[in-house]
Amino acid sequence: MSPSILNFVEAKDTFTAAITSALDIKNSKPLVHAFSHLPGNEAEKKSTLDQALRGFLELEIVKQADSDDFLALIYLSIDGVTEGVCSATTPFLLLGDVLDCLPLDQCDKIFSFVEKNVSTWKSNSFYSAGKNYLLRMCNDLLRRLSKSQNTVFCGRIQLFLARLFPLSEKSGLNLQSQFNLDNITVFNKNEQESTFGQRHLEEKEDGMDVEEGEMGDEDEPATCSIPIDYNLYRKFWTLQDYFRNPVQCYDKFSWMTFLKFSDETLAVFKSYKLDDTQASKRKLNELRTPGGEHVYFAKFLTSEKLMDLQLSDSNFRRHILLQYLILFQYLKGQVKFKSSSCVLNDDQCTWMEETTKLVYQLLRETPPDGEGFAAMVEHILNKEENWNSWKNEGCPSFVKERPAETKPTRPTRKRPAPKDFLGKGPDRKVFMGNDELTRLWNLSHDNMDACKSDNREFMPSLEDFFEEAIEQADPANMVEDEYKVVRNSNYGWRALRLLSRRSPHFFQPTNQQFKNLADYLENMVIKLAKELPKDLPSEEIKTGEEDDEDENGDTLLKQSSDSPDMQNKMVTNEQMDEVAVKLGGQWKTLAEHLEVKAVDLREIEADSEDAEMQAKMLLVAWQDRVGSQATVDNLVTALNTAGFAKIAEILTET
Incomplete structure (x- = not known):
């Protein structure tokens, strides 16, 4: 059915x-x-x-x-x-x-x-x-x-x-520390269309008529030595572009502009004092609805008519000063994806330290409760440092594994000590349950020492094993290729095992291509002949290509053996920046030798279209994956294997 x-x-x-x-x-x-x-x-x-x-x-x-x-x-x-x-x-x-x-x-x-x-x-x-x-x-x-x-x-x-x-x-972590560059503050950039001159002309014609709130309240005395004109208006709102994109501050010309505009703006805040009296309380009440809910304005109003009111508004002033502190924290902080060129000089650091003190002083002087607000801002920014450090470390999990709950078990009988059944003293005998096994086990009182004995060494030396192959490689002996021992597959297998244990040439990278195992062994025999004692026929076995290859191998060996610190030295951000610049669009070739997962490669391609940034993200992903193994030596080995020997020289020179 x-x-x-x-x-x-x-x-x-x-x-x-x-x-x-x-x-x-x-x-x-x-x-x-x-x-x-x-x-x-x-x-x-x-x-x-x-x-x-x-x-x-x-x-x-x-x-x-x-x-x-x-x-x-x-x-x-x-x-x-x-x-x-x-x-x-x-x-x-x-x-x-x-x-x-x-x-x-x-x-x-x-x-x-x-x-x-x-x-x-x-x-x-x-x-x-x-x-x-x-x-x-x-x-x-x-x-x-x-x-x-x-x-x-x-x-x-x-x-x-x-x-x-x-x-x-x-x-939701913004791992690459990108900025919202679409948040553009629009203001009047044409001085000819400025209302400052028109406003003064209207006031002069009308006599005493002034728009309510434009030139200050009678309850709120405020004195400012710097005139509020179009020049101040333009400089003040230009600073929003630096807050939107702080990377501009690392440019020398942009930094001088930011420095000049900031000094004038902070001088206005310093001289334009706020009075914590009835006027401040009245403004605070105006920001509340009849139901008592706080009203929040998400975007600045950039009208020229509001400039004098904004300078005397405590809420507005706190916004601007807090932007300065956030900007300074980014410029001084350690950010993983920050370029190596984004570095401040001593004069810039000194100016930021002095300006930070001035900003906190202005926050303390800003009513209401300036002291409490400044302390809270400082506390929040200190916590932000912990957040940045966590992101730089690869965002390790905050979840801690709970220890397994131990359940009470019934008591077990005490196990006998080894000496109780193995015997005591040097003449003790271990019984293995079989006469032959017992005999073999008790051949020596200390089995570890027996394993380390000289008569247990069965591995031949390089001189003894390759002596015949070196003789056959000498052109004077005129041994045909088909009769050489390196053509024997059994001999080749044992030769590879011996080379992996005793020869440093086995693990050195080389650009020379070999068609089969016999060709590779012939090349290795020539290298070994030059290192073995002079009584062996090694001087005549030379070719121009082999000499170049040997010199390259000796150079690599010298780099690896003469600089042991290189093997433990971790790759720095500056070195990764240099390698990323040199790699450019060839970073995918290196990715295969760094064993970076395909998922990470797709994320790198999706996150950025810039080739240098993609190369930098590849190196960072490799560093996060291998952890303490992200050494200069390992990166040099990967670069040489991928065919980037010239880029590897940059790391060996630094």
């Missing part, structure tokens, strides 16, 4: 009716009952139920049902996963469909449901199947939201992702 075949249309209608019944009674039993009574295998029925759920949701969206109806259907799909009647990805597909079709004001309620069930998403049944769906869903929402108008919603999404994924999740 043939097995029953599932009819997709009938099964889908049956599941749709079961979904309606399950929603009415708020229980998944109708789904389980329909699933168990339908024909077909489990995979077919699960796929049909998944389609029925998505089709039912589509009808609800078309009818413009309430958000509670959508959530009830998603809850039902979660119960279906728990009962094993639908796929683990179905709840996430339903969530994605709902959020794609609803307006943003209704998405807030749906996302609250997502936040509330974060423990469900992190469970074993859902995490591996749904983490990518949730990440894609959150990114789609962030693209729809405005970062300035929907700031709170964007922050909730980021916090949800932080709770969902582990701390070591690579997608």
Whole structure:
């Protein structure tokens, strides 16, 4: 009798009716009952139920049902996963469909449901199947939201992702320390269109009429020795480009511009004092809504009319000063992917230290509670140093393995000591259960010493083993190739084993190609003949190519034997930068010899399109993988094997 075949249309209608019944009674039993009574295998029925759920949701969206109806259907799909009647990805597909079709004001309620069930998403049944769906869903929402108008919603999404994924999740760590270069601050760069001159002209014509708030409040006296004109306005907002892309500060010309503009801006902050009186308290109250919730402005307003108000605003001043501290921390910090050219000189470091002290002083003088705010900022930036160090070390896991729980065991009888059954003293005899084994075991009182005895040395010396081969290699003896011992496969096998134990030439890289084992042994015999005692016929066995090869081999041997520190010396970031510059687009050739995984290579190609940066990331990935084995000697060996001998010379010279 043939097995029953599932009819997709009938099964889908049956599941749709079961979904309606399950929603009415708020229980998944109708789904389980329909699933168990339908024909077909489990995979077919699960796929049909998944389609029925998505089709039912589509009808609800078309009818413009309430958000509670959508959530009830998603809850039902979660119960279906728990009962094993639908796929683990179905709840996430339903969530994605709902959020794609609803307006943003209704998405807030749906996302609250997502936040509330974060423990469900992190469970074993859902995490591996749904983490990518949730990440894609959150990114789609962030693209729809405005970062300035929907700031709170964007922050909730980021916090949800932080709770969902582990701390070591690579997608959220910004391992390459990239900057958001799209965050451009737009301001008036045309002096001819500046309103400063027009404003002064209007004030002069109108006499005493001044726009409210533009020139200061009577409750808030503020004196500034530097005039607030277009020149100050332009320099002040130009600094935002340096905060957006700090790498510019390593350029000499850009640094001089940043230095000049910063000195003038901080001088304005220093002379433009804020008064912690009723005016500051009134401004703080203005930043709160009638309900008491704090209002947050995500983007600076760069209107020229607001310049004097912004300089007297404590919240605005704290933003700018905090940007300085974050910039200085990056410039002075050790970042793994920072280029070797990104180095500050002594004058730059001295200026940053003095400016850092000035910034903290201004933060302490900024009301309200300047002392507490400055202390909190310093504490947070110190913790940030720990975060940078963790990323530079390759992001090791924070999870510590719990020791295995020791269960009480019943007491066992004490084992006898070896001397109790082996005997005592030098005349003790060990019985192995067989007369012959007992005799062999007791041939010596100390078996380790017996193994180290000279009569146990069966390996011949290089002189004795290769004496005949060296004689046959001498052209004066006129031995034909077919009669040479190196052509014997048995001799070749034993010769390779002996060379691996006693000859340093065996492990040296060479650019010479050999067609077979006999040719390789002939080349090795010529090298050995030059090193063996002079009574052996070695002086006549010379060719020009072999001399060059031998000189190269001697040079490599001298480098490896005369510089033992090279074998233990770790590769520095500067050396990796030099190698990356020389490699360029040929980094994939070296990747094969560094044994970097194909997954890491795909990540490198996806993360950057610059050939030098890809080469640098390859070396960093190799360094993370091998750890303490990332030595100069190992990298030189890989470069020579890959055919980059000239690049390897850079490491041996440093």
